[in-house]
Amino acid sequence: MIKTEPVEILMATYNGSLFLREQMDSILNQTDGNWHLTVSDDGSDDGTQDIIADYARRFPEKITWHQAGKRFGNARDHFFHLMKQCSAAWMLCCDQDDTWYPNKVEKTRDAIRTAERQYGSGQPLLVFSDQVPTDAQLCPLAPSLMRYQKQYFKSFDFRSILMQNVVTGGAMGINRALVELAGQCADVSQIIMHDWWMAAVAARFGKIIYIDEPLGTYRQHGNNAEGAKHVGSLSYAYGRIRKLQGVRDAIRNKKRQAAVFQKTYQADLTPDDAAFLAGFGKKRSGFSFYWKYRKLLYGKVRKAGMALLG
Numbered sequence: 315m316i317k318t319e320p321v322e323i324l325m326a327t328y329n330g331s332l333f334l335r336e337q338m339d340s341i342l343n344q345t346d347g348n349w350h351l352t353v354s355d356d357g358s359d360d361g362t363q364d365i366i367a368d369y370a371r372r373f374p375e376k377i378t379w380h381q382a383g384k385r386f387g388n389a390r391d392h393f394f395h396l397m398k399q400c401s402a403a404w405m406l407c408c409d410q411d412d413t414w415y416p417n418k419v420e421k422t423r424d425a426i427r428t429a430e431r432q433y434g435s436g437q438p439l440l441v442f443s444d445q446v447p448t449d450a451q452l453c454p455l456a457p458s459l460m461r462y463q464k465q466y467f468k469s470f471d472f473r474s475i476l477m478q479n480v481v482t483g484g485a486m487g488i489n490r491a492l493v494e495l496a497g498q499c500a501d502v503s504q505i506i507m508h509d510w511w512m513a514a515v516a517a518r519f520g521k522i523i524y525i526d527e528p529l530g531t532y533r534q535h536g537n538n539a540e541g542a543k544h545v546g547s548l549s550y551a552y553g554r555i556r557k558l559q560g561v562r563d564a565i566r567n568k569k570r571q572a573a574v575f576q577k578t579y580q581a582d583l584t585p586d587d588a589a590f591l592a593g594f595g596k597k598r599s600g601f602s603f604y605w606k607y608r609k610l611l612y613g614k615v616r617k618a619g620m621a622l623l624g
Contacts, residue, residue, distance in 0.1 A: 330410035438520030
């Protein structure tokens with residue numbers, strides 16, 4: 315089992331040597347030092363493992379290299395493994411190529427602690443913050459990732475999240491109750507990303523708390539598993555039109571994920587929940603379905619794409 319500390323930081327790496335030292339240094343520079351970092355690598359061949367070994371040797375009380383003994387092949391399965399191995403009460407997920415501002419652990423921990431005092435530690439909780447999207451050299455592309463991607467953050471409805479995720483894994487903190495409930499997933503292979511699933515579960519059965527300030531960067535360098543999208547730009551809209559098959563595939567994947575959500579939690583869903591999931595799970599939900607739930611979809615391009623192709 316992964317060592318238990320008040321806050322456990324979970325980092326999954328793969329060929330991340332270019333930016334990994336910068337990220338690990340930003341974690342070591344936190345104002346709140348009551349944390350432990352577990353790093354797991356997925357078979358890197360670019361020097362990433364040498365960096366992990368170096369930091370684990372120099373900071374043995376703070377950094378552990380977790381060796382799973384198997385390959386995962388994607389960030390989703392890798393993070394699910396780390397969360398299941400971790401016994402900490404609170405966890406923060408960490409990407410290998412971002413950087414954290416010095417107050418990230420402090421502010422995220424405070425938000426989780428406050429939420430548990432309000433709702434109880436048995437309530438599934440997810441805290442996430444804004445980030446600053448940057449280029450590879452950390453030059454800002456915009457002051458806010460949430461606004462850059464035109465993501466709605468005043469309230470969180472699991473139906474809306476199943477159609478369009480707003481939670482970025484590298485900005486996410488979660489509690490033990492959420493890990494245990496989300497870990498009941500009936501088929502992880504049909505989940506798009508771990509953060510998307512955690513957000514949907516937290517929105518339906520617990521609480522999502524948003525910190526409306528950037529607590530780190532979201533570096534864009536061409537090899538991101540998921541990148542920032544300038545949703546308001548003409549290039550984004552044109553790109554979606556040019557790649558209609560990609561849009562269809564993305565909608566199909568959302569529907570599969572929603573079907574797993576229904577299968578996993580069907581005993582705890584309301585009739586309204588079940589009706590939404592049944593409608594969304596159809597091969598073609600149809601215009602009337604999306605019109606009924608139009609207030610849960612944000613952005614004209616997204617609405618048009620879902621209604622026409624989903």
